[in-house]
Structure formats: structure tokens, C-alpha cells
Amino acid sequence: MPVASTRVAQQERSRATQARLLEATVECLVEHGWSGTTTTVVAARAGVSRGAQLHHYPTRAALVTAAVTHLTERRAAELRAEAAALPAGPRRLDRVVDLLAAAFTGPLFVAALELWVAARTDTELRDALVPLEARVGREMHRLTVELLGVDERRPGVRETVQATLDLLRGLGVANLLSDDSARRTVLLHTWKRQLAALLPPDDGPPRSGAGPGSEQP
Amino acid sequence: MPVASTRVAQQERSRATQARLLEATVECLVEHGWSGTTTTVVAARAGVSRGAQLHHYPTRAALVTAAVTHLTERRAAELRAEAAALPAGPRRLDRVVDLLAAAFTGPLFVAALELWVAARTDTELRDALVPLEARVGREMHRLTVELLGVDERRPGVRETVQATLDLLRGLGVANLLSDDSARRTVLLHTWKRQLAALLPPDDGPPRSGAGPGSEQP
Numbered sequence: 001m002p003v004a005s006t007r008v009a010q011q012e013r014s015r016a017t018q019a020r021l022l023e024a025t026v027e028c029l030v031e032h033g034w035s036g037t038t039t040t041v042v043a044a045r046a047g048v049s050r051g052a053q054l055h056h057y058p059t060r061a062a063l064v065t066a067a068v069t070h071l072t073e074r075r076a077a078e079l080r081a082e083a084a085a086l087p088a089g090p091r092r093l094d095r096v097v098d099l100l101a102a103a104f105t106g107p108l109f110v111a112a113l114e115l116w117v118a119a120r121t122d123t124e125l126r127d128a129l130v131p132l133e134a135r136v137g138r139e140m141h142r143l144t145v146e147l148l149g150v151d152e153r154r155p156g157v158r159e160t161v162q163a164t165l166d167l168l169r170g171l172g173v174a175n176l177l178s179d180d181s182a183r184r185t186v187l188l189h190t191w192k193r194q195l196a197a198l199l200p201p202d203d204g205p206p207r208s209g210a211g212p213g214s215e216q217p
Numbered sequence: 218m219p220v221a222s223t224r225v226a227q228q229e230r231s232r233a234t235q236a237r238l239l240e241a242t243v244e245c246l247v248e249h250g251w252s253g254t255t256t257t258v259v260a261a262r263a264g265v266s267r268g269a270q271l272h273h274y275p276t277r278a279a280l281v282t283a284a285v286t287h288l289t290e291r292r293a294a295e296l297r298a299e300a301a302a303l304p305a306g307p308r309r310l311d312r313v314v315d316l317l318a319a320a321f322t323g324p325l326f327v328a329a330l331e332l333w334v335a336a337r338t339d340t341e342l343r344d345a346l347v348p349l350e351a352r353v354g355r356e357m358h359r360l361t362v363e364l365l366g367v368d369e370r371r372p373g374v375r376e377t378v379q380a381t382l383d384l385l386r387g388l389g390v391a392n393l394l395s396d397d398s399a400r401r402t403v404l405l406h407t408w409k410r411q412l413a414a415l416l417p418p419d420d421g422p423p424r425s426g427a428g429p430g431s432e433q434p
């Protein structure tokens with residue numbers, strides 16, 4: 001079936017071109033910020049013609065939202081694989097928090113923050129990002145619940161997972177201009193102890209009493 | 218003493234001009250972001266001549282760092298006054314957290330975030346902001362300790378105050394593109410209960426045992 005195999009080869013080339021464009025976009029955002037991430041610069045960096053770039057992603061907003069979506073999915077898959085390789089036991093929670101903290105101080109977080117801040121004052125970008133923000137937020141929450149191996153139906157677990165992600169986002173911002181890793185390590189050390197107390201593992205015994213933090217949203 | 222009184226009047230005019238420029242700078246950052254905050258736009262908004270603007274703040278970096286410094290000091294003074302007006306009692310901690318959360322979702326936070334993100338890829342701005350970031354961080358920490366009325370020499374208090382500020386920073390970012398207040402209210406409700414348990418007031422009994430979180434940085 002020469003027609004079908006040609007089509008398959010074309011689709012594969014398309015996917016490879018798209019992947020190069022999306023990775024170049026995130027690299028550009030990290031290196032030059034939103035203002036320096038033009039479609040021309042990204043196409044050149046990816047080694048893709050302007051025509052091909054415009055064919056796949058007709059606008060700058062389309063390009064950057066596709067980049068964040070694609071890289072978030074890839075990073076989530078990597079996090080799942082890294083977490084799956086962790087040994088079981090009491091230190092597992094600590095290592096999962098370390099993996100998440102690395103994600104919130106890595107290039108994808110920086111690229112996303114560039115977009116989030118730019119979108120505040122750029123209507124086209126904002127319209128493209130708001131639905132993506134909600135989706136990424138939900139995915140990140142679900143992934144964290146899964147990696148921590150906790151049961152969200154238990155009282156307080158949902159808020160504790162949310163607080164962990166908001167804390168990590170705050171720590172990511174604190175790391176933007178200077179290396180905040182020493183302070184972050186100390187702070188997360190304490191946080192891990194609190195998490196261990198607040199988040200009984202899925203198969204563990206339930207906390208005694210509902211107590212504070214039992215409110216469901 | 219006509220010469221002295223003329224000098225005093227000139228100094229007052231200078232201070233008024235500076236204040237107008239600094240407030241216009243923060244307004245511009247909130248409305249147009251870093252890219253739209255040029256010295257020309259700020260001077261026009263403040264109703265100040267280009268010459269006067271350049272006399273007081275010769276560079277864009279000097280203007281925006283002075284603006285963040287000035288407004289942070291003013292906002293800190295306002296927070297102290299608002300906290301001083303709070304009634305004593307068990308709900309005081311909750312109201313202090315509400316005041317801090319309002320600061321981290323207000324215009325000054327947004328303006329500062331614009332600068333922090335822009336400084337990542339702008340060497341001149343970065344050189345100006347890094348020392349300011351450290352100072353603002355220390356001031357904010359000291360202010361929070363003071364408003365919460367806690368004793369930082371007690372084990373775990375320092376980390377808990379830090380975690381609160383990092384959490385609030387994360388919540389501020391989550392509020393950039395959409396109104397996150399409903400989720401934030403629920404999350405902070407739980408956080409306040411945890412804070413009340415972790416942070417005994419200055420004159421309260423010490424926590425029983427050091428336990429987790431007793432590490433000093």
C-alpha cells in the first residue's frame with residue numbers, strides 16, 4: 001500500500017517537525033522570555049521553514065500553548081516513570097516531593113510562568129491560556145495525588161495536596177533570580193514531616209478523628 | 218530664613234514628584250506589564266516632564282526598583298496599621314493571614330512579579346533587583362513574624378512563617394489570570410487551622426516537645 005505508507009511517513013515527519021518546534025519554543029521562552037519568543041526566532045532555532053511553522057501553528061499564541069501542553073504531558077510522563085522507579089518505604093514521600101520541587105524549578109515552569117505573566121496584559125494569549133491553565137492545574141493535582149499514593153476522599157487530603165502545589169509554585173518563583181535551593185531544602189524538609197503526618201498513604205490507617213482540615217471544597 | 222524655606226519647599230516638591238512617578242510606575246506595570254512600562258509612558262502618566270523624570274530616575278531599572286522599594290515600604294506600613302486595628306483573640310491570626318493574602322494578590326505583587334520575571338532575561342534589571350529581592354524577602358518575613366505575634370526563636374516557627382509566605386506567593390501566581398478566590402479561601406481556612414496549631418502566640422505556652430519541624434536553618 002504505497003499511498004498509505006507515504007501518508008504514514010508524512011505524518012511521522014509532521015510529528016517530528018511539531019516536536020522540534022515545541023521544544024524550541026520552550027527553550028526560547030527560558031532563554032529570551034516571552035518578548036524574545038517570536039515565531040521567526042523559534043522556526044530558526046528548530047531548523048524549520050517559516051512556511052512549515054505557520055502551517056502547524058498559525059499564531060504565536062497557538063505555538064506557545066501547544067508547547068506548554070506538549071511539554072507538560074511529556075514531563076508528567078517522565079515524573080510518573082521516575083516515581084515508579086522509587087523504592088517503597090517511608091522515604092518515598094520525601095523523594096516524590098523532591099521530584100515535584102525539581103519540576104517547579106525547572107525550565108518548563110519558567111517557560112509557563114513567562115506565558116502566565118505575559119497573558120495578564122495580552123488578550124490573545126490570555127484567551128488561549130485560561131482553558132489550558134485550568135487543565136494543567138487539574139492534571140498536576142491528579143498526578144500529585146497519584147505519585148503520593150494518597151486517597152483524596154479522606155478529609156483534608158485534597159487541601160493538603162493543593163497547599164503542597166501552591167507552596168511549590170511559590171518556591172519556584174523564589175528561585176527565579178537567585179539559587180534558593182539551600183533555603184528550599186530546609187523548608188521542604190519540614191514540609192515533608194508535616195505531609196507524612198497529614199497524608200496517610202492509601203493503604204494506611206485513617207487519621208484519628210476528622211479534626212481540622214476536614215472541610216471538603 | 219528665606220533660603221532655607223525655599224530649599225524645604227523644593228525638597229517637598231521633589232518628594233511629591235518622586236511619589237507621583239513611583240505610583241505611576243506600579244500602575245503602568247499592572248496595566249501594561251514590563252514591556253509597556255517605558256520611562257516616557259510613566260512620565261506622561263505621572264504628569265511629570267521627561268527632564269524631571271530623568272533627573273530623579275536616570276534609568277528604567279532605577280525607576281522600577283525605586284517604585285517597588287517605595288510601595289513595599291508604604292504597603293508594609295499600611296499592613297502594620299491594619300493589623301494593629303485588629304481585635305485580639307483567637308480570630309486575629311485568621312485576619313492577619315487574610316491581610317497577607319490580600320497583599321499577595323494585590324497590584325504591588327503583580328507589579329513585582331512583572332519585574333522578577335522580566336529580570337530573568339534582562340541583565341541590567343536583574344543586577345538592580347537581586348539585592349532588592351533579598352531585602353524585600355527579609356522585610357516581609359520580619360513583618361509576618363511581627364503581625365502574627367510569634368517568637369521566631371521557638372523551634373519550627375521560622376520554617377512555618379517561610380512556608381506561609383511561599384504558599385501565599387504561589388496563591389498569588391494562581392490568581393494572575395483568573396479569580397482563584399473561592400479555592401484560596403477554602404485552602405487558607407485549612408492553613409489557618411494548621412498555623413494555629415504550629416504557631417503558639419508569643420505569650421502562649423511552648424509546644425510540647427520539639428518534634429518534627431524543630432530544625433533550625
